[in-house]
Amino acid sequence: MSGPVLVGQEADADSAADGRPGPTRAGRGRRLAWDLGAALGYVAAAVAITLPLWTDLRGRMLAALGGADNALFEWFLAHSAHSVTSWENPLYTHTMNTPDGVNMMGNTSVLGLGIPLTPITLAFGPMVTFKILLIFAIAGTAWAYYFVFSRHLVTNRAAALLGGAFCGFAPGMISQSVGSHLQMATQFLVPFIVWRVMRLREPGRAVRNGVVLGLLITYQVFIGEEVLLLTAFTCGVLVLSYIAMRPREAFAVWRPFLGGLGVAAGVALVLLAYPLWFQFLGPQRYHGLPFDPERYYADLASYTAYARESWFGSAATADGLARNVTEENTFYGWPLVILVPLAVVVLWRSSLAARLAGIAIAVFFVLSLGTEIMINGQDSHLNGPWALLRLIPPFDLTMSTRLSLVLIPLIGLVLALFADRLWSRPAPRPVRWRPVAVAARVLGTLALVVALAPIAPTTLATTETPPLPAFFTSGTWREHLPAGTTIVPAPVPYSGAMDGAHWLANTRMGFETPGGYFIIPTPDGQGAQFSSTPRPLSNLLRMVNRTGKVPKITELDRQAALDDLRYWNAGLIVLAPDRHNGPALQAALTELFGPPERVQDVVLWRVARG
Structure with missing residues (x-):
């Protein structure tokens, strides 16, 4: 077999590659109709599961991990637009983590998505851009696989549609989207x-x-x-x-x-x-990484369970089987776990593509279990082959649970090939074999329904976005911030409080702030850490934000806080008093710096220069 097809392609869809006549005008029309229908169907399904985000465009965000990663990616998108309009280097920014800045190439800054969508970000804001990209991530991935399957691997477009849907909407892809x-x-x-x-x-x-x-x-x-x-x-x-x-x-x-x-x-x-x-x-x-990737593995029992964002799943079924809600990559349920190897066996003799996919599924399934195989949260005292492989760069920086994401397109391919076998027009058969063929089709289709229906995604969980004060949206902040200085949000941004990043992203990156949530070097330059290097003032505000309690403020605390403000080149400290534990934060800052000023819907403290 030769031609521009995937290794092992044995379907006849790519007729031109084998020197046979291409599709007729009518055939091209039907193919275009299927392509458009697939795109519309995938988009409609993606909108349906993210509907709460669209009913309140600027008031809702994804709830996983408190919305921290959602706010982070909105800041990434705002940075992309800012780098285009200001002609600044998109690979670096000092709008957060001032005065040190952030290496954007060393973070998941999705410049390849944010830069092309700059017009949308400028017109509607990064919150809207993020939601559009979320739809594109799910539906666009599904359609891309549908396209390749339908052109180069299967002859039945419904089979390609099924395979593409699995690749875009599988539990692992939804889990990454939720996060x-x-x-x-x-x-x-x-x-x-x-x-x-x-x-x-x-x-x-x-x-x-x-x-x-x-x-x-x-x-x-x-x-x-x-x-x-x-x-x-x-x-x-x-x-x-x-x-x-x-x-x-x-x-x-x-x-x-x-x-x-x-x-x-x-x-x-x-x-x-x-x-x-x-x-x-x-x-x-x-x-390196700011965490031990060995802690992120696939629990063997997770493969037969259902994710919390699946129809048959819940938090109760998923808790303890994955590190967190954003890494529920392997939750397929027993029916699909049984069906996939059976489908590979059925297709083994006739399809090299199925054989290759089956081998790869076995390889990545074993590797995803990590160094020590865990079963339902318990150590089996068995070491997996990943224990040896992770000694070799770059495997040492790879989370084994992420290897399980490779299974999604491979399983999608097997399902597409299996459905193609079921639903394609069979060769002429003796009359006595026709009932058997019809029964096989019915049973095979029923098996697909039983295996796939339970893992269909539910509506993604959302939460309220951080307050976006009119002080920022109206541009009033410009009248109060001394030139060349920074705004210190209270609390200083970190993964548990991304208010400041939210304000910054939605003011077209008009000012600079300390803190943030990203990967940067440790103070000694030998490792990596999430968020900025802790300082006394940021630690104090983080503790108050978490507990709602104000500790006893000493003169040493005040001096350390003033040193931090000088280090950050601060001009203003800004607090949205209606936020969670806002009164406690205001009390702590008042103890440090005296009474604040009320300006529109925020309170602020002016930082004396010199």
Whole structure:
């Protein structure tokens, strides 16, 4: 089999690749209708599960982890728009974590999404842009897989529609969406990257295929490097499996494949040279991760359970089986866990694509279990192969639970191939076999319904956005902030209180603030940490925000707070008094700096200069 198709493609959909006539005008019309219908259907489904966000565009946000990541990504999107309009370097910013700044290439800043959507951010604000991108992440990923499946792997478009829907709406993808992880949920490029990798084996097209693949890789870096790494792992397993299964065919195409791969690597390295230099050698670079990735693994029992955002799931069924709500990547339930290997067995003899997918599913399933295999929260005292693999960079910085996300498109492919076998027009059969074929179709379709219905996503949980004071939306802050100084939000922004980031993102990044929620280097430069390096004033306000209690303020506390304000070059301290524990925060700041001023709907303290 040759042509521009995925390894192991044995369907007849890509007729042009085999030298057969392409579709007729009527066929192209039907295909376009299916494509548009698929896009509309996926978008409608994505809107349905995020509906609370759309009924109150600026008043609701995703609730996972208190909305911290939602606020973070809104700030990322605002930064992208600000870098475009101000002609500043998008790879770095000092609007937060002043005076040190943040290396945006070292964070999940989704520049590849935020920069193109700058007009929307400027017109409607980052809250609206985020919601649009959330829909695009879910529906766009589903449609991209549908497109590749329908063109290159199956002949039945309904089967491709099913496979695409699974790839976009599977529990793991919904979990990443719930966590506002746009860099993980937005995978519309992944099926095209894998497809272009497989096309590298075409003779005589090494340069063209390599350039296209290199451009796709480059763009994916600016959406999410971790997804690109997972895609590379997947392609490696698929290619090695193909070589093992069909060594003669693989040997026949090694020259164009390696040539095209070299061209792709060259194109990507040239285009990414400066961004990658900035990420690893630029200001505010860091080493390692601010957490131990070994703590993030897939519990074996989670595969047969249901996620809290699934129809048959709940918090009670999911608690204890995943690190948190944003990493419920493996919750498929018993019916699907049984159906997938059975489908692989049914397709094994006739479909190389199914064999390759089945092998890759087994590999990544085992690796996702981490170094020590846990079953229902209990240590099985068995070590998984990840214990050895994670000793090799870059596996040492990879969370094994994220490897389970690779299973989603592989299972989606198996489901599409299985449905294609069920629903495609069969070859002529003797009359006595027709009832058997009809029964097989009915039972197979019923099995798909039983396996997939329980994991259909529910409406995503939302919460209220932080207050957005008129003091900021009206621009009044400009009249009170001395030139060249910063605003210190109370509390200083961290993952548990992102009010300041919310204010900043929705004022077109008009001022600078200390604190924030991102990854930056530790004070010694040898490690990584979430949020800014703690200082006395930020620690005090964080404690008051968490407990609602004001500690005894001493003269040493006042002196330390003044030192912090000088370090941050502060001009104003601003508090929205109606926020959670606002009265306690106001009392603490009054003890430190004296009575505040009331300006519109905030209270503020002016910082004396000199």
